[in-house]
Amino acid sequence: MEDEKQRFETRAIRGQMARTPYREHSTPMFLTSSFVFPDAGLMSDTFAGDAEGIIYSRYSNPNTDELIQKVCEMEGVEDGFATASGMAAVFASMAAFLKAGDHILASRAVFGSTHQILTSLFPRWGITFTYVDPTDIGQWEAHIQPNTRMIVLETPSNPGLMLTDLEKAGSLAEKHGLILNVDNCFATPFLQQPARYGAGLVVHSGTKWMDGQGRVLGGLVVGKAELIEQLRFFCRHTGPAMSPFNAWVLSKSLETLSVRMERHCENALQLARFLEQHPAVARVHYPFLPSHPQYELAKRQMALGGGILAFELPGGFEQGKQFLNGLQLCSLTSNLGDSRTIATHPASTTHSKLSEAERQAVGITPGMVRLSIGLEHIDDIRADVAQALGRT
Numbered sequence: 001m002e003d004e005k006q007r008f009e010t011r012a013i014r015g016q017m018a019r020t021p022y023r024e025h026s027t028p029m030f031l032t033s034s035f036v037f038p039d040a041g042l043m044s045d046t047f048a049g050d051a052e053g054i055i056y057s058r059y060s061n062p063n064t065d066e067l068i069q070k071v072c073e074m075e076g077v078e079d080g081f082a083t084a085s086g087m088a089a090v091f092a093s094m095a096a097f098l099k100a101g102d103h104i105l106a107s108r109a110v111f112g113s114t115h116q117i118l119t120s121l122f123p124r125w126g127i128t129f130t131y132v133d134p135t136d137i138g139q140w141e142a143h144i145q146p147n148t149r150m151i152v153l154e155t156p157s158n159p160g161l162m163l164t165d166l167e168k169a170g171s172l173a174e175k176h177g178l179i180l181n182v183d184n185c186f187a188t189p190f191l192q193q194p195a196r197y198g199a200g201l202v203v204h205s206g207t208k209w210m211d212g213q214g215r216v217l218g219g220l221v222v223g224k225a226e227l228i229e230q231l232r233f234f235c236r237h238t239g240p241a242m243s244p245f246n247a248w249v250l251s252k253s254l255e256t257l258s259v260r261m262e263r264h265c266e267n268a269l270q271l272a273r274f275l276e277q278h279p280a281v282a283r284v285h286y287p288f289l290p291s292h293p294q295y296e297l298a299k300r301q302m303a304l305g306g307g308i309l310a311f312e313l314p315g316g317f318e319q320g321k322q323f324l325n326g327l328q329l330c331s332l333t334s335n336l337g338d339s340r341t342i343a344t345h346p347a348s349t350t351h352s353k354l355s356e357a358e359r360q361a362v363g364i365t366p367g368m369v370r371l372s373i374g375l376e377h378i379d380d381i382r383a384d385v386a387q388a389l390g391r392t
């Protein structure tokens, strides 16, 4: 962990906790709710914060500490906290900093449950928001109010794969003294590091690409030390902590994040190119296709195009569902970021509660299909998608 010159891949593997007296090679699991002290003096010092030490797994645990440290190194930030799910991380990253009367400037294309927090829960506590166009950051400044405290965004967005310019978001946040809070779940730190552009908080659903195999739920908030200190206080006393078992799984998964993401992105790019040439497909959305309206921005702020693509079928709602019914290899499930390729039809599932106009505003057409590209052989993925298109 000490060697600043080690590369991303090396740190993801070698950034593990100190070995125990058993000299294990791979990190063991610490399935214990609390930790003992040799005497009352050290116990009181630790509780007072005058001595370093793990007290209770709601606060910290060797497995969550290892995971947090790895993610901090990957994101280039100082500190973090691990939560039981991505949504616990999203919620804590906002609730820990906001009070009644505060205002959030939010990209309109946020994750569905983030939208529910903003629209259904926060208003009950007097916290308001304004939605802005993720792709048109020049318009954002006009919506900043004297009580605005935070900018919340995701890039690339789900499922429309719209991008937000992180450099411009960072400058805007700095100019107005706002916390920039970026959900980096779609890109992962292997492709994009929002803290480089001034994000004070970076949020993850570990459930997706980080685990990458659809086994566990988990979330992380990482960022600037003084912000995480405040967040840690909030989380210690409200209790959204990640289980040590899930932290162990996720820390192991990070060892292969780079090789998995390279293959996910390569498969996705190949499939995006195939779909773009296919006569049955009206439009393909993938950040690293030159036809993406923000291709230049994607190349600037992302190392690769990501594992998610979306495409539009001209026959609308029914054709989107027909396509899903025609698939034989790909899974129909709402998750993403798995070794198995996953297909969803946002208009009939994840985004069915939105009105047609709300869907349009975030780029979801009735015939849009989202694919989370897995690690199966690209020829098999392509063959399944091709035969399903033939049945629509």
Ligand SMILES: *Cc1c(COP(=O)(O)O)cnc(C)c1O
Residues within 6 Å of the ligand: 085, 086, 087, 088, 090, 111, 154, 158, 183, 185, 186, 204, 205, 206, 207, 208, 217, 218, 219
């Ligand atoms: C899935 C997801 C979340 C929520 O994560 P959970 O682990 O399911 O709670 C938040 N943001 C984005 C972008 C996601 O894809």
